[in-house]
Amino acid sequence: MSTLRGMSTLNLWADDLRAATRWYSELLGVEPYFSSEAAGRGAGYVEFRIGDHQHELGIIDRRFAPAGLTTGRGGAVVYWHVDDVAGTLTRLLALGAELLEGVTERGPGFVTASVIDPFGNVLGIMFNRHYLDVLGGRDGAR
Structure with missing residues (x-):
């Protein structure tokens, strides 16, 4: 069995989750299929399914980033x-x-x-x- 079997979810960070959701929706031509806010968990995460294999692209409010993660590029x-x-x-x-x-x-x-x-x-x-x-x-x- 291969240790890394395939990309499951790619997470990106954004200070302005709503703006990032709009930008990626425009780029991808689809709305996110999941939103933590819509699920009653408060604003903080959206997820798109994209591409030939329906990979998950998640965007997370930067306030939930792991401690020590760079805030720059x-x-x-x-x-x-x-x-x-x-x-x-x-x-x-x-x-x-x-x-x-x-x-x-x-x-x-x-x-x-x-x-x-x-x-x-x-x-x-x-x-x-x-x-x-x-x-x-x-x-x-x-």
Whole structure:
């Protein structure tokens, strides 16, 4: 059995949860499927299901961040597969994200870019031929 079996939930932090919810809803084209406020637990967390595997993208009010977690920019770069890196980057910038790293060819079939969202989180995008190979092997799609 593999120790890391797949991404379960990616959590991002925001000082203004409502603004972050609106921004990500606009970017993703969907509303969150879960809200702690709607569940009667007070405002603090929203969660989206996105992508080919319905991964969970959670946004948490920064006041609930673990002690010692940096409040500035930074952290790991999680790359989300996209079909058009340049086009997606243009859209992210138009929505108010700040360029971290422009379109970069990493090798044949691997292109990345990254931004800082308006809430200080790093968001990576990538065209990854291996992602498409795995996806194609599971359901015949390409």
